[in-house]
Amino acid sequence: MWPVFRFPAFRAFFGIQFLGAFNDNLYKNALVILITFKLSQSEEQTGLLVTLAAGLFILPFLLFSPLAGQLADAYDKRWLIRKINLAEVGVMLLGAISLIQQSIELLLFTLFLMGTQSAFFGPIKYAFLPEILPEKQLIKGNALFSGSTFVAILLGTILGGLGVMPDDGVYLMGAAVIVVASLGYLASFAVGEVRPHPGYPEKIRFWGNTRSIFQQALRHREAFFAVLGISWFWFFGAVILSQIPTLVKYGLQADDQVVVWFLTLFSIGIALGSAGIAQLFKGQVHLRWHPLLLILMSTSLLMAVWLIHLHTPVGGNFALTTLSEFLSSTYGLALSVSFALMAFFGGAYIVPLYTLMQCKTPAEQRGQMIAVNNLINSALMVLSSLLLMFGFGVGLSLLAMLVILAVANILVIVLFKMGAN
Structure with missing residues (x-):
């Protein structure tokens, strides 16, 4: 067991963030599968509703991150954690009703509320860690948070999709999201007693402080540089994760089991990379290896693209349709390794x-800096979707766009060179 688990507040907070990420994706993927296979009437309607759902979940981060950052610095974070987790219980009660009623409007409204709850929790998530861990343990705490978040996303995505499809699946999922939210709320009482807080030196405003928050963030050059590096990772990851189903269906002509396989590889790769870099750095934080990590990420992605290009079926005939068939081939194993390595290097990149x-x-x-981070992350994730739609619109293939992404990833080395000066 890593030393960070000796701290009771960390154990509780780790459980809270894991349950929250798991529950978000449990509900979100149950919603997507429900819309795709039961509620939508055409391919166009499905595409519109699924894209709308993704946008509604990200939108609150753009709307509320400045306010969330101010609140995270204005109040004791333990008190905020309890209130936000209590709000999650209420949101999931509404989510259970929306699943049972199978109302598209209510499902999407609940998803927006979930995004809102996550937007307010976001600044606390990484601002609270330095308050409960010694500085030398921070990199290990961050590694556990980053790696476990992707594992939680994976588990929620898989179980949400599988659980909602049986005849009584909506009742099962409705009960599950309430139970998980309630466990998170109970865990919030184990992060410690609420303490007096000096408060926030300025008046808290919904939008008015956005400019000053950015100006303040820019004063801390190294921290803001880290924000830019983190945001690029989420741009890179958003492209990869969003296109896995398309890549598997049309590039590999494989089934949904292979989609889950690649999602699993991505999550486990991130987790192992996060753990590996934390053990290697032993409490020290530096970015000297980040140019190399970017090169290795791009090399792994280019290798995957090359393998897919060489083995793309012609005329619709493709033997590797199931997961067992895919993994029984040298090609399938090589592609899996290259994809897992890309995720591993990504996990090592993000934690420092x-x-x-x-x-x-x-x-x-810290809360405001993390709010700035969430704003830029969300903006770049939206930008990634817009650029992908533009690429498809002008006739670029997905493989061509992934090559462009790999080249752009190497060019980000310039950012790290600038940050080192």
């Missing part, structure tokens, strides 16, 4: 950046 952002931001401003 989160740690640097925390260490180089004053404690009284």
Whole structure:
């Protein structure tokens, strides 16, 4: 067991964030599968509703991150954690009703509320860690948070899709999201007693402080540089994760089991990379290896693209339709390894950046810095979707766009060179 688990507040907070990420994706994927296979009437309607759902979940991060950052610095984070987790219980009660009624409007409204709850929890997630862990343990705490988040996303995605499809699946999923939210709320009482807080030096405003928050973030050059590096990772990851189903169906002509396989590889790769870099750095934080990690990420992605290009079926005939058939071939194993390595190097890339952002931001401003991080992350994830739609619109193949992404990833090395000066 890693030393960070000796701290009771960390154990409780780790459980809260894992349950929250799991529950978000349990509900979100149950919603997507329900819309795709039961509620939508055409391919066009399905595509529109699924895209709308993705946008509604991200939108609150753009709308509420400035306010969430101010609140995270204005109040004791333990008190906020309890209130936000209590709100999640209420949102999931509405989510259970929406699943049972199978109302598209109510499902999407609940998803927006879930995104809102996550947007307010986001600044607390990484601002609270330095308050409950010694600085030398921060990189291990961040590694566990980053790796476990992707595992939670994977488990929620798989179980949400499988659980909602049986005849009584909506009742099962409705009960599940309420139970998980309630467990998170109970765990929130184990993060410690609420303490007096000095408060926030400025008036809390919904939008008015956005400009000052960015100006304040820019004053902490190293921390803001880390934010830019983190945001690029989420741009890169959003492209990869969003296109796995398309890549599997049309590039490999394989079934949904292979989609789950690649999602699993991505999540486990991120988790192992996060753990590996934390053990290697032994509490020290530096970015000297990040240019190499970017090159290795791009090399792994280009290798995967090359393998897919060489083995793309012609005329619709493709033997590797099931997971067992796919993994029985040398090609399938090689493609799996290249994809897993890309995720592994990505996990090693992201953990030191989160740690640097925390260490180089004053404690009284961490919530706002993380709010800036969430804003830029969300904006770049939306940009990734827009650029993908533009690419498809002008006739670029998905493999061509992935090659462009790999080249752009190497060019980000320039950012790290600038940050080192």
